[in-house]
Amino acid sequence: MTQRAFARVxxxxxxxxxxxxxxxxxxxxxxxxxxxxxxxxxxxxxxxxGLDAEVTVEIEGHAGYYCAGxxxxxxxxxxxxxGVGAAENMMSGFVHVHGDASxxxxxxxxxxxxxxxxxxxxxxxxxxxxxxIVVKGSVGxxxxxxxxxxxxxxxxxxxDSLGDSIYEAHLYIRGTVAGLGADCIEKPLADRDRAELHAxxxxxxxxxxxxxxxxxxxxxxxxxxxxHVDHADAY
Amino acid sequence: MDETPRTPPRFSATFDPHVxxxxxxxxxxxxxxxxxxxxxxxxxxxxxxxxLGASIxxxxxxxxxxxxxxxxxxxxxxxKRPIALKIPITIAGMSFGSLSAQAKxxxxxxxxxxxxxxxxxxGGMTNEERAHSQTLVYQVLPSRYGMNPDDLRRADAIxxxxxxxAKPGGGGMLLGQKVTxxxxxxxxxxxxxxxxSASRHPDWTGPDDLEIKIEELREITDWQKPIYVKVGASRxxxxxxxxxxxxxxxxxxxxxxxxxxxxxxxxxxxxxxxxLAAIRPAVRALEELGMYRKVQLIxxxxxxxxxxxxxxxxxxxxxxSIGTAALVALGDNDPALEAEYQKLGTTAGAYDDWHEGRDPxxxxxxxxxxxxxxxxxxxxxxxxxxxxVMTLEAQTIAxxxxxxxxxxxxxxxxxxxxxxxxxxxxxxxxxxxxxxxxGAL
Amino acid sequence: xxGIVGLFAKDAALEAELGAxxxxxxxxxxxxxxxxxxxxxxxxxxxxxxxxxLRGPAGYDFDALAAALRGHLAGGVSIKxxxxxxxxxxxxTEVTAARNALAxxxxxxxxxGTGHRMELYKEVGAPxxxxxxxxxxxxxxxHGIGHTRMATESAVTTDGAHPYSTGPDQCxxxxxxxxxxxxxxxxxxxxxYTFATENDTEVAAVYLTAKLHDGxxxxxxxxxxxxxxxxxxxxxxxxxxxxxxxRDPIACKPAVMAETDRFVAFGTEYRALTDLPGIEQARVWExxxxxxxxxxxxx
Numbered sequence: 001m002t003q004r005a006f007a008r009v010x011x012x013x014x015x016x017x018x019x020x021x022x023x024x025x026x027x028x029x030x031x032x033x034x035x036x037x038x039x040x041x042x043x044x045x046x047x048x049x050g051l052d053a054e055v056t057v058e059i060e061g062h063a064g065y066y067c068a069g070x071x072x073x074x075x076x077x078x079x080x081x082x083g084v085g086a087a088e089n090m091m092s093g094f095v096h097v098h099g100d101a102s103x104x105x106x107x108x109x110x111x112x113x114x115x116x117x118x119x120x121x122x123x124x125x126x127x128x129x130x131x132x133i134v135v136k137g138s139v140g141x142x143x144x145x146x147x148x149x150x151x152x153x154x155x156x157x158x159x160d161s162l163g164d165s166i167y168e169a170h171l172y173i174r175g176t177v178a179g180l181g182a183d184c185i186e187k188p189l190a191d192r193d194r195a196e197l198h199a200x201x202x203x204x205x206x207x208x209x210x211x212x213x214x215x216x217x218x219x220x221x222x223x224x225x226x227x228h229v230d231h232a233d234a235y
Numbered sequence: 236m237d238e239t240p241r242t243p244p245r246f247s248a249t250f251d252p253h254v255x256x257x258x259x260x261x262x263x264x265x266x267x268x269x270x271x272x273x274x275x276x277x278x279x280x281x282x283x284x285x286x287l288g289a290s291i292x293x294x295x296x297x298x299x300x301x302x303x304x305x306x307x308x309x310x311x312x313x314x315k316r317p318i319a320l321k322i323p324i325t326i327a328g329m330s331f332g333s334l335s336a337q338a339k340x341x342x343x344x345x346x347x348x349x350x351x352x353x354x355x356x357x358g359g360m361t362n363e364e365r366a367h368s369q370t371l372v373y374q375v376l377p378s379r380y381g382m383n384p385d386d387l388r389r390a391d392a393i394x395x396x397x398x399x400x401a402k403p404g405g406g407g408m409l410l411g412q413k414v415t416x417x418x419x420x421x422x423x424x425x426x427x428x429x430x431x432s433a434s435r436h437p438d439w440t441g442p443d444d445l446e447i448k449i450e451e452l453r454e455i456t457d458w459q460k461p462i463y464v465k466v467g468a469s470r471x472x473x474x475x476x477x478x479x480x481x482x483x484x485x486x487x488x489x490x491x492x493x494x495x496x497x498x499x500x501x502x503x504x505x506x507x508x509x510x511l512a513a514i515r516p517a518v519r520a521l522e523e524l525g526m527y528r529k530v531q532l533i534x535x536x537x538x539x540x541x542x543x544x545x546x547x548x549x550x551x552x553x554x555x556s557i558g559t560a561a562l563v564a565l566g567d568n569d570p571a572l573e574a575e576y577q578k579l580g581t582t583a584g585a586y587d588d589w590h591e592g593r594d595p596x597x598x599x600x601x602x603x604x605x606x607x608x609x610x611x612x613x614x615x616x617x618x619x620x621x622x623x624v625m626t627l628e629a630q631t632i633a634x635x636x637x638x639x640x641x642x643x644x645x646x647x648x649x650x651x652x653x654x655x656x657x658x659x660x661x662x663x664x665x666x667x668x669x670x671x672x673x674g675a676l
Numbered sequence: 677x678x679g680i681v682g683l684f685a686k687d688a689a690l691e692a693e694l695g696a697x698x699x700x701x702x703x704x705x706x707x708x709x710x711x712x713x714x715x716x717x718x719x720x721x722x723x724x725x726x727x728x729x730l731r732g733p734a735g736y737d738f739d740a741l742a743a744a745l746r747g748h749l750a751g752g753v754s755i756k757x758x759x760x761x762x763x764x765x766x767x768x769t770e771v772t773a774a775r776n777a778l779a780x781x782x783x784x785x786x787x788x789g790t791g792h793r794m795e796l797y798k799e800v801g802a803p804x805x806x807x808x809x810x811x812x813x814x815x816x817x818x819h820g821i822g823h824t825r826m827a828t829e830s831a832v833t834t835d836g837a838h839p840y841s842t843g844p845d846q847c848x849x850x851x852x853x854x855x856x857x858x859x860x861x862x863x864x865x866x867x868x869y870t871f872a873t874e875n876d877t878e879v880a881a882v883y884l885t886a887k888l889h890d891g892x893x894x895x896x897x898x899x900x901x902x903x904x905x906x907x908x909x910x911x912x913x914x915x916x917x918x919x920x921x922x923r924d925p926i927a928c929k930p931a932v933m934a935e936t937d938r939f940v941a942f943g944t945e946y947r948a949l950t951d952l953p954g955i956e957q958a959r960v961w962e963x964x965x966x967x968x969x970x971x972x973x974x975x
Contacts, residue, residue, distance in 0.1 A: 021454045043947035045447050050384050050455030061956075064947055066438070066451040070384040081960055083946055084447075084930055085438035089382050102946075102962060103930065104438040108379040110423070121962045122927055126437040127379060129423040141927070141965060146433055148423045159964075165431055167424060225428040226411060229265030440908065440928035441853065443677035443708035443826050443944075473829050477677070480710065480826055 007035040007058075017044055024074075027053045043083065048076050051093070065102075068095045071112060087114045090131050103140070106133040109150065115204045122159065125152045128169050134204040144171050145181065153200050155210060163218050165234075171218040172197050174210070182234040185221045193217050257500075267501065269408070271333075271589030271599060272559060273401050273494040273536065278509045280492065281543045283656030284649045285665065288635040296634040303630040304640035307554050309531045310392060310461020310484040313453070317461055317484075318370055318392055321350025322626045323554035323641060324544055326561050327489070327535050328374045328394065328465075330356025332409050332418040333496030333589070334562075335606035336363055337614075338598040341565050343367030344611060345618025349626075354394060354556075356496075357407035359421050360386040367611075372463065375452065377406050377433040380422040387456055392485075394463040395449065397436075397474075400493030400536040403467030403507045406432025408497045413592040415601040442477035449482040463487050468513035468536065469506075475520035479530050486521075487556065488513050490536025494559040496599065497590030510536035510547075512659040515646070518551030528553070541628020548629070549644035550660060564621035565614040566596045677826040678838070678851045679705025680931075682912050682919050682942035683952075684819040684971050690938055690953075695815030699807040701941075701948045702822045706803045708944065709824025712837035713806040714798025716847045716914045717820040721792040725752075726771050726844075728764045729788045729796045730778070731834070738762040741782055748777040759809040761788065761797050768792075786835075791845030793817070793916055798837040818973060821914040821942075823849035828876075835872040840881030843888055845916035850877040851944055852929045854907035880905060884913070898922045898968045912942055917973040927965035934958040940971050 010020050020038060027033060036057045041047055045064035048057045051074035059067070062080035072091040081099035090109040097105075100118035107123070109131025119137035128147035138156030145161070147169035157175035164181025170193070171184075180186075189197075189212075197212045223231055246252060257268060289295040296303060310317040326346050331339050333356060340363050346353045352370035359381020360373055373390030375382065387393060398404060409418070409430040419426035439448045449462050464478040465487035478486045490510025495503065514534055521527040534547045535556035547555045559567075568576075570583040575595035579586065589599035597608035633641050636648045650665040651657035657664040658672030681701035685691050695717060702713055721727075732738070742755035742764070751767035766774045771790070778785060789796030795817075797810045803824045807813065823838040830836050839847035857879035861871060869882045883904065887897035894913065898920060901911075910929045913920040921942060923931055934941045936954045943949045946960070963969055 018454070018458070022457060025457055042950040043945060045947075046451040046454040049451055050387075052384065062946055062950070062960075064945060065444075065447045069451050070387070070455055072384060081946065084444070085451075088438050089379060089384075091383055100960060102932070103928075107438040108382060110383065119961075122965070123437070127433065129379070140962070145437075146431065167428075224431065225425070227266055227429055232265075435928070441677045442828070443679070443851070444930070446707060470829065477826070477828060 007037045008033050009037045009039065011039040012042070012044060013040045017046060021046070021049060024048060024051055024053070024055070024057065027055065029053075041080070045083070048074070051076070062099070071095060081118070087112075087131075090114060100137070101135075105135075106131060106152075109133065113200075113203055119156065125150075125169070128152065132200050132203070134200060134206070136206075138175065141178070142181070144169055144184075147171070151196065151200055153197065153204075153215075155206075163220075165224065166218075166220045168220060170196065172200075172215040173218065174215045177216075177218070180218065183221045183224045184218055187217045187219045189213070189215065189217045267499045269410070269497050269590050270500050270503070270587045271494065271496050272503075272587040273492040274504050274507075275587075276504060278492065279511050279653065279655045279659055280509060280537055281511065281546045283511070283652045284546050284660060284662065285652065286545070286549075286632055286636055286648055287650060288632075289637050293637045295637055296639065298634065301634070301639070303634050303638060304642075305626055305630065307531070307642070309533075309554065310463075312461075312484040312526075312530055313458065313482070314392075314461040314484055315457075315459045316391075318352060320352060320370065320554070322622060323548060323552075324349075324538075324622055324625055325351050325372075325533065325554060325556045326353040327493070327556040327558035328354035328356045328372070328396065328399075329558055329562075330358035330407070330409075330496065331361045331364065332356070332358035332413060332422070332601070333599060335597055335600055335609065336361065337606050337609040337611045338562070338565060339364050340367050340611035341609060341614035341618060342561060343369075343371075344615025345561075345564075345622065346370070348615065348619035349622040351622065352391065355386075355390075357409075358418060359383075360390070361421075365389060367615075374465075377436045378422075378430075379437065380407075380424075384455055387452065390460060392461040392463060393452055393456070394465050394487065395445070395452070395483075396465045398467035398469075398489075399465070399495060400467045400489030400491050400507050400510070401495035402498045402502045403469040404434060405498055405502055405506075406434040408432050408495075408590070410497060410590050410592075413590070413601045418601060442481045445477075446481040453482075461485055463533070465489065467491075467493070468508045468510060471508075471513040472516035472520045475517040475532070476524060479521065479524050479526050483530060485531045485533060485553075486517065487533040487535065488517050489556075490534070492537030493535055494562075509659065510534060510538075511656060514547065514550040514552060515659075515661040521551075527551070541625040541630075542632060544625055544629040545632040545641065545644060546649065548641050549648050550646055550662075553642070560621070561618060562598055564618045565598055566609065566617070567594070567598050569596055572596060677708065677828055677853070678849075679709040679824040679944040679948065680821070680849050680851050680910065680912050680942065681705065681823075681944075681948050682819075682821040682914075682921075684918055684940040685817075685938070686936075686940065687938040688818075691818055692816050694817045694820055695812045697952060698815075698820050698822050699804075699812040700951050701943060702807055702812070702824060703804040704948045704950070705824045705944060709826050710802060711827050711832040712798065712800045712825045712834070713803035713823060714796070714825075714837045714839050714849075715807075715810075715812060715820055715822035716789065716794050716796045716839050717812070717815045717817040718793040718845070718914065718916065719795055719815065719817040722765050724768055725765050726768045726790060726792060727795060728766065728771070728774060728778075728790045729794075730762050730764055730782075730785045731760055731788050731798075732762070732782070732785045734760055736760070736762075736785070738764075741785075744781050745774065745777055748781075749773055758797065758811055760799060761810060763795050789839075789841035789847060791916060794841075794845045794847065794914065796839055796841060796847055798823075798834060798839065800832055800834050800837065819914070819918060821847070821849055821912050821919055828853055830874040830876070833873065836875045836878075838877055839914065840878055842881045842885040842913070845914075846888075846894075847914045848877065848881040848884060849912050849914075850880055850909055851931075852907060852909035852924070854880065854905055854909060856906040860904070876907070880909070880911065894920055895968050895970060902966055910944070915970075915972075918971040920971075921963050921969040922967070923963050923965050925966040931963050932960065933963060933969075934960045 163184030
């Protein structure tokens with residue numbers, strides 16, 4: 001762990017999570033406390049939630065549920081794993097998990113980018129609403145369930161029922177897909193898709209390291225947009 | 236003349252005309268019947284309860300000087316800023332999308348005049364709604380349409396919705412004809428498609444994880460606002476206990492008469508229990524946990540008059556919520572529009588195809604021409620009048636029972652007309668000492 | 677709804693601290709399971725003997741019971757009381773005689789579990805308090821599982837707490853909510869099994885017991901439960917030589933595992949694992965749905 005110069009250091013062995021979050025919420029717009037380090041997270045929940053400031057928060061260790069939940073504008077970097085619902089409903093900004101993410105990573109995210117260096121468990125990107133998720137490892141089952149908008153990029157594999165009941169989110173998977181969910185089909189990788197994928201990889205700092213052509217695109221077959229009795233099996 | 240006497244045609248109680256028509260409709264269309272409103276069949280309800288007014292052993296309060304208080308404070312358990320309402324009647328969650336913007340504005344105006352709150356719905360918070368409603372409760376639903384931290388912060392309270400009375404176990408539904416550009420934009424959906432509903436929350440399942448979710452919502456909003464937990468009436472005793480254990484400040488229970496914008500008719504009529512049966516189990520759970528009046532209870536589902544308000548409070552609720560009744564006050568199902576209802580194949584008072592978005596009253600529609608028919612200022616006034624009448628009615632009854640505040644009403648002020656109502660409400664059958672159904676649980 | 681913890685010492689040197697670690701793990705999951713707690717520790721066996729964990733009313737005189745039992749049983753009888761529970765050790769040839777004697781001499785006692793190694797304790801109350809009552813922090817063993825409970829549809833009673841014994845040296849803990857347990861309970865009753873509670877977990881435990889009695893392996897019994905049980909569940913089963921884990925096919929209830937060369941651990945939340953030695957370098961992962969995992973000392 002490197003000591004950052006001029007960073008505010010909060011040690012959760014001595015300071016409550018409530019104080020951490022309040023301090024981050026109370027930052028004045030012109031505050032120079034733009035870099036924070038959080039020590040000894042030890043799996044605690046609700047770390048750095050509801051941020052709305054252009055600050056960087058580095059969490060030195062593993063976080064619990066909802067780390068960086070509803071993040072706006074901030075950069076939250078976790079030097080460890082995160083629990084359920086990391087960056088849930090993120091609005092903007094950047095959340096980078098160096099380790100693995102548990103279930104529902106990036107759930108309902110509406111903007112910004114969630115980057116996971118390790119694996120994400122089940123339901124990654126569930127109900128995604130415009131945010132971008134990049135997973136260098138693999139994602140678990142039911143990922144992108146009911147995903148409405150945004151992108152999910154997976155360098156590894158995807159578990160079963162990928163994109164079940166998907167709307168208009170774009171899914172790019174490089175590895176194998178264990179199984180597709182209802183109304184999710186493979187789609188051709190057109191030039192504009194390659195461009196979009198390249199842009200997301202670039203934002204994730206992976207441009208040039210990964211061949212966009214190695215990915216397959218998945219999305220909605222749009223058969224469930226209006227109920228028809230012949231598709232009743234899908235429900 | 237030798238005429239054989241003819242017996243008149245006889246309908247089957249099981250296969251009555253309504254049932255026959257529904258079977259034919261299903262066979263023709265291949266889709267279940269979708270409609271709005273709550274359970275329409277006759278159910279044990281507040282009508283089956285009566286108050287024991289003062290006589291020789293009890294003395295009534297006079298009007299005027301001898302006040303009968305109506306105020307209520309919600310969210311005292313954890314919130315830095317609990318909600319103070321002038322009356323114990325709130326407006327339930329109904330979405331912009333299922334309702335027109337004008338209807339939402341009218342609800343906000345009326346509630347603000349009356350000193351009470353409105354609630355967002357399954358589409359998120361609109362700026363108009365926040366501007367027109369003095370006290371606004373923001374719902375967190377399984378769909379999370381429009382969810383964002385800024386709205387969480389500008390809300391006065393947060394309501395985590397597990398379900399609603401019309402469809403416990405089901406999610407929201409909005410069909411393509413009501414998914415306009417504006418609605419679609421708010422919900423991040425393509426315009427014109429049928430919205431498919433999530434019935435579980437995306438990032439938690441179960442009360443143990445709900446506890447952690449509530450913790451997150453509190454942390455995001457710096458513990459300022461009360462957190463409500465809303466369920467459809469199903470297992471109210473356990474649900475109330477679990478909501479308390481998960482950290483709820485307020486528990487909201489919606490009985491099967493509670494309305495919806497749209498869902499399957501079979502769901503509305505066959506899943507969930509009557510409002511009357513949900514109240515005492517919820518109160519018992521609170522009492523056993525030592526949380527009665529510390530975690531407040533709001534009851535909804537078929538509340539129509541001040542008598543219903545008084546009865547719900549007598550059974551132990553801290554407040555009630557109205558949905559369908561509020562829409563009727565605004566002008567829903569008005570007989571003045573009978574000609575138009577006929578064109579839709581229905582009649583004033585029975586119109587419930589709210590999902591079609593063709594409401595002649597301009598309330599459950601996104602059609603700009605129809606929606607423009609509702610004047611939000613006038614309609615808001617109508618709602619405020621109705622809320623005032625309900626409050627006065629409840630006070631009149633409470634004074635007659637000798638109560639200086641609506642919250643001083645108690646179950647022993649009531650008797651029941653039927654065995655079912657007596658058992659469900661836990662009150663004596665009128666004229667007897669008998670409360671059926673005690674002893675189990 | 678609940679919290680589950682499990683710890684399996686791969687390194688024998690960890691056995692002396694097993695109870696201390698389990699106690700810390702249990703306490704960390706108190707929020708999600710405040711009503712009651714329980715655990716099973718697989719302690720060193722007594723040669724040629726069987727342990728019966730007994731539970732009685734507060735203040736029960738277990739020493740007097742042991743003295744009375746000596747008159748009924750051949751061979752050595754010893755008892756170690758811990759709070760409302762006690763571990764009775766009898767020669768393995770005397771187990772049936774011991775049960776019969778207990779039924780006559782002490783009908784107010786419940787046999788919570790039996791086995792060569794397993795000792796099972798559970799009580800109503802906050803997890804940290806329950807652990808303290810039984811002095812879990814000083815127990816030793818090769819492995820153990822524990823549970824903190826938030827009762828959902830049944831009462832908060834000691835009988836309702838987990839673990840539930842499913843056979844000698846075997847017990848079950850559960851996080852989740854079954855939805856077809858009432859029908860299964862009736863069917864198991866018809867097959868001759870008895871129940872002490874309305875609890876869904878007890879049904880799962882008896883179901884597994886029945887399958888094992890029918891001759892299925894634990895692996896096959898757990899795989900069978902995927903078809904026969906409906907609802908949401910994470911199961912952890914303690915066995916004489918290790919433990920097994922199963923998540924239902926939808927896998928909404930959380931489950932985290934961690935492994936180093938010194939231990940394999942299970943926790944409903946990562947928070948339960950943060951104090952384990954070497955956790956920073958552990959491999960941390962989540963079990964796949966509908967898959968039986970088993971760790972076994974013999975392996």
